[in-house]
Amino acid sequence: xxxxxxxxxxxxxxxxxxxVINVGVGIARQTGKRPLLVDLDPQGNxxxxxxxxxxxxxxxxxxxxxxxxQTADGIMQLDEVDLLPADRALAGADTIxxxxxxxxxxxxxxxxxxxxxxxxxxxxxxATLGLLTVNAFVAADEVVxxxxxxxxxxxxxxxxxxxxxxxxxxxxxxLTIGGVLATKFNKGLSLxxxxxxxxxxxxxxxxxxTLIRKNxxxxxxxxxxxxxxxxxxxxxxxxxxxxxxxxILQRSA
Ligand SMILES: Nc1ncnc2c1ncn2[C@@H]1O[C@H](COP(=O)(O)OP(=O)(O)OP(=O)(O)O)[C@@H](O)[C@H]1O
Ligand SMILES: [Mg+2]
Numbered sequence: 001x002x003x004x005x006x007x008x009x010x011x012x013x014x015x016x017x018x019x020v021i022n023v024g025v026g027i028a029r030q031t032g033k034r035p036l037l038v039d040l041d042p043q044g045n046x047x048x049x050x051x052x053x054x055x056x057x058x059x060x061x062x063x064x065x066x067x068x069x070q071t072a073d074g075i076m077q078l079d080e081v082d083l084l085p086a087d088r089a090l091a092g093a094d095t096i097x098x099x100x101x102x103x104x105x106x107x108x109x110x111x112x113x114x115x116x117x118x119x120x121x122x123x124x125x126x127a128t129l130g131l132l133t134v135n136a137f138v139a140a141d142e143v144v145x146x147x148x149x150x151x152x153x154x155x156x157x158x159x160x161x162x163x164x165x166x167x168x169x170x171x172x173x174x175l176t177i178g179g180v181l182a183t184k185f186n187k188g189l190s191l192x193x194x195x196x197x198x199x200x201x202x203x204x205x206x207x208x209x210t211l212i213r214k215n216x217x218x219x220x221x222x223x224x225x226x227x228x229x230x231x232x233x234x235x236x237x238x239x240x241x242x243x244x245x246x247x248i249l250q251r252s253a
Contacts, residue, residue, distance in 0.1 A: 002036070002118040003252055004111070005178055006140035011156045012127040015146040015183035017045045018218055019244070020124040022237075025227035026245030027120050028080040035120035036075065038111070039086035040132050042093075046124045047085040049222035050078055054087060062089040064110050065135075066096050071113045082118070094131050104171055107135035129163045137167040142178030144248075146212075147199060149185045149192040154202070177203075179251065181244070183212040210244040213237070 007016040024037045039046040039061060047054065054060070059074040061084045076083045097103045111121060123136045137143060143164060147153050168175050180203045182196045200207050212218075217232035228237045 002115045002121045004115075004121045004123070004140045004142075005248075006123040006125055006133075006136040006143045007146065008125040008133055008136065008143050008160065009145050009147065009156070010127055010129045010133070010160055011148070011153075014148040015181070015212060016127075017041070017049065017124050018222075019144070019146055019181065019183070019212075019241075020046055020122045021049055021222070022218075022228050022241035023245050023248060024081050024120075024122050025229065026241055027249065029229070030242075030245055030249060031119070033119045034080065034082055035122060036082045036084065036114065036118045038084045038107075038121065038123040038136075040090070040107070040123055040136055041086060041126040042088055042091040043126070044086045044088065044090075045222070047083065047087065049225060050081070050083055051076060051085060052225055054085060058085065060084075060089065061086050062093055065090075065093050065106050067100075067106075071110045075114065090132070097131050097135070103131065104134050104138050104167075108139040111139050129159060134163070134167060134171075137164060137175055138172050140175065142176045144178040144181060146181045146183045147195070148183050149189075149195040151191060151195075153195050154198055177206055178248070179206055179208045181208045181210075181212065184214045185211045186214045208244060208247055210240060210247050212240045212244065215240070 007020050020037055024035050027035045059069050063069045064071050064074045074084050125133045125136045180199055186192050213236045215237035217235040218237035221228050221231035224231050228241055
């Protein structure tokens, strides 16, 4: 059984995709095992950062969810990770899922067909709490929540935590919060420190010890289709994501 982690926060730009890329490749390098990364965002940022632009005939997670293809036929094998890619067609998925039986379980069922091939599956959620995100929560064992250390960072978390609770109650009692991750941290700014402390107060041990510092190399790497470890080895971003990968792997033990 694969360990399945959804990266979610309905606030945009908090580091969900950056974390999936660099923890994904981090897991591949630290364990020697090939994880499956699932792009569940119609923006396709994960897909573009790992695979550039897709060939016309490349199948995506959309066709998988629509039931048009087998899960395995949508998966691309990249250098170190496997990718179930997304493109803008995924924006229409809600309408298609809405009319299906057990519409919250479609992704879970699709991943069950390939799960045996993997030890780790990471799901990059869109910046919404809609049906795609609910599908990710039902498919996952745990949710990791990246939070940008800035004003009002905690406000939106109420809705996210409520959605997780609703999914637990109605669909998936075993769903856990794998951890809250402080991102884009700048230790020179007292507000950043305050947000981090507030997170620790609220989530206690469930905040990752690793902080992801603000690092411009992390913002540059995706347009070079490289993980941070290759684009800027030795950078703060590479150091932080390596440490986070280790921490996530230890938490499963
Ligand atoms: N620690 C960091 N330091 C500097 N820039 C970062 C850091 N983490 C992410 N970024 C940049 O911030 C932007 C948003 O990050 P990312 O795409 O990972 O967030 P997201 O939560 O997936 O966004 P969305 O909600 O749009 O999917 C990107 O341009 C990314 O390269
Ligand atoms: Mg993203």
